[in-house]
Amino acid sequence: MKSGIIGARGAGKSTVFHALAGLAPIAGGGDAKNRARPGNLKVADPRLDFLEVTYGSKKKIPVELTVVDFAPNPREQKEGAALDPSLLPLIRDLDALLIVIPEFAGRETPLIPAVESVEGELVFADFDQAERRLERLKKEKGNVDFERAALERCVKWLEEGKPLRTMEMTAQELQTFSSFGFLSRKPALIVVNCDADAATAALSDAEHQALVARGLEVFRLAAAFEAELWELDDAGQAELLRDAGLDRPARERLITALFHHLGLLTFYTAGEPEAHAWSLRRGATALEAAARIHSDIARGFIRAEVVGYEDFAELRSDARVREAGKLRLEGRDYVMRDGDIIHIRFKV
Ligand SMILES: Nc1nc2c(ncn2[C@@H]2O[C@H](COP(=O)(O)OP(=O)(O)OP(=O)(O)O)[C@@H](O)[C@H]2O)c(=O)[nH]1
Ligand SMILES: [Mg+2]
Structure with missing residues (x-):
């Protein structure tokens, strides 16, 4: 399962990537050919730890998810744009999106308008794609009535600015659209990149409702702080976490939230050779x-x-x-x- 990190220029996407995957971002950017950088995340799992200990397993193999960071493309992104449009084709085949909204000192951004402007780009890209497909269907010979009707329903939904994620679809519609890679249909987790002392701040009721209505979940992450943890040994990490009043890195909770948001469950195989966690579609x-x-x-x-x-x-x-x-x-x-x-x- 692959999730892409997206958001405005300088929102802290690479810092979030570093915090999650422990890999420092690639220096420079703008290499149009090779912009994607994948990193592997191990899903922390107390149940797997218990199985490992109980079976005395020699090896422990957690579930892994992949996140992808993208190098910026300065030529293509307009100042103040919510998203780099040249990224859109690169995220079509991903399973989920992490949308980074900056809130750290110097980049404070009102949450809901920022989410809406990123979502607006996704909605517009899907609208464009659906319209173009409809145009092409006009020239097609076979029976395309079902696909045309389904696409027209999507277009109407998108025209109202609503993401496809919140539209109910029949099994046949899902089948029809399975290769479309609609962006606003992908599960998305909002990552608010905040300062360390604001990591546990709560959402207002209005914010919460606006996000639920869009089928989105929010996670607050002090990305720069969490990235710094990787640079320390165990004792240093423990000390920094203790000073911040945390018992473990917040990235572990974010990764778990992402896992559930992807609609996955965990099953296990366990014995003396290894305790192994596997992900599976619900x-x-x-x-x-x-x-x-x-x-x-x-x-x-x-x-x-x-x-x-x-x-x-x-x-x-x-x-x-x-x-x-x-x-x-x-x-x-x-x-x-x-x-x-x-x-x-x-x-x-
Ligand atoms: N104080 C603070 N600064 C941050 C945080 N996250 C990112 N920054 C700073 O914001 C700037 C941009 O961070 P990046 O992680 O490179 O942002 P990005 O979204 O990957 O940027 P592009 O790839 O160029 O679009 C850097 O100078 C970071 O040091 C944070 O949590 N706290
Ligand atoms: Mg970056």
């Missing part, structure tokens, strides 16, 4: 879980032995889970639940 089956692990395991799928995390955490061993009758045998169509610990029987 609603996916045991067979899809098997395919995440290995295509051979999916191909030879016989059944899944499943225990819920809560049951395992209480009983603390496979033998006691079995004795207590908490081990379930499930078939390929079983819908996976968050926290399931599974062992798949398979034959190839």
Whole structure:
């Protein structure tokens, strides 16, 4: 799963990237060919830590997400623009967006208008794309009635300035648009880049409602402070966090929020060799879980032995889970639940 960091010039996007991924931003920019810089984020997971300790696993493998920072393109972005338009094609195939709104000293920005202006760019890009597709459909021979009607519905929605994220779509419409990469349909998390002493400030009710109406969630992150943490050893980090009144870096909570915002759940495979957390789309089956692990395991799928995390955490061993009758045998169509610990029987 890949999320792109977007926002105005100098909003602190690269600083947010540094805070999340621990990688300092690339110096310079404007290299039109290679503007994207990916970084991997490990999702902190207390349940995985518990499995590692309980099984005495030799290795722990957390879920990883990718975030992408983009080098600026000074020639293309107008002064004061909410977004660099040359970025739009680069973010179409991403799974989610992190929209950075600056609020640190010297760059204080009223939240809702700033969000609206970024969203406006996304909405406009989708409008443009839908209109152009409609234009092309006029020349197409086959039966395009369904697609035309669906696109016209989108155009109307977008014309009112509303993101597609908040429009209900049928399964058939979703299927039709699956390759469109509509920007205003992507899950988006607003990251307010603030000073360290304002990281826990609350939103006003009006702000909260305006964002909920757009299907957005907000996360406050003191990006410069969090980026600095990476430069310190463990003791230094602990001291800096303590001084700021925090028990752990805020990036861990942001990464968890992003994970949930992406519509994912976590399942586990665990044993002595390794405790492994896997991400899976909500609603996916045991067979899809098997395919995440290995295509051979999916191909030879016989059944899944499943225990819920809560049951395992209480009983603390496979033998006691079995004795207590908490081990379930499930078939390929079983819908996976968050926290399931599974062992798949398979034959190839
Ligand atoms: N005080 C403070 N300064 C920040 C913070 N985040 C970013 N800055 C400063 O703001 C400037 C821009 O930060 P960047 O992270 O490079 O912003 P950007 O959005 O990546 O900028 P472009 O890629 O050029 O659009 C730098 O001088 C940063 O030091 C922050 O949380 N606090
Ligand atoms: Mg940058």
